[in-house]
Amino acid sequence: MSETEKIVLNVQQEMKRGTLVLAVLTQTDEAQYGYSLIQALTEMGMPIEQNTLYPLMRRLEKQGLLDSIWQVEENRPRRYYKISELGRDVRAVLIEEWQTLEATMSGLIGGVK
Template sequence: MAIQVSTEILEGSVLALLTREDYYGYAITREVQKVFPISESTMYPILRRLKKEGWLSTYDEAYEGRNRRYYKITRLGEEQLEQIKKNWQELKSATDKILEGNNE
């Protein structure tokens, strides 16, 4: 994919994943990498920012003698996801008009 993925799209992707189930950080990265060519180092700042905004909460669970930090979407995160989806549809519609020559 030659077009750079915006931070808001990555944030929306994470929030959308977390509506299905809770994930730990590395698993989130792997799921997003199935769709977008991102590095592991890209995801952790996004997760920290989403948590700081109150859109995610975290909890730890033991796994093979270590703790895994799991991320869970909050009610505020669900509201933000709906806003991101709305913004995406508006951008997609505007872009399609221009790219398809229907910008009248």
């Protein structure tokens, strides 16, 4: 891996990390379990490692942005996550933030030759 690739990869990861919470909040209007959410995000062009997403979902649940419920399916338990009221409020603000950021970044990038 060249030096450029390394740096790009690193920054890329940082960028992605910042968007993950919002990404998860957009895909949990329907209850999702961990693996189904990975698939949903991957289909939308945002592949994510299991070891990144699962702890994140748990964290969001602890913060009260997601509600969770254990359900027994096919004789084994599965934890389903769904966006909470608080989650919706936070999401609305985050979307606005994102749009502002998007406009700002477009402006900045537009100035680069």
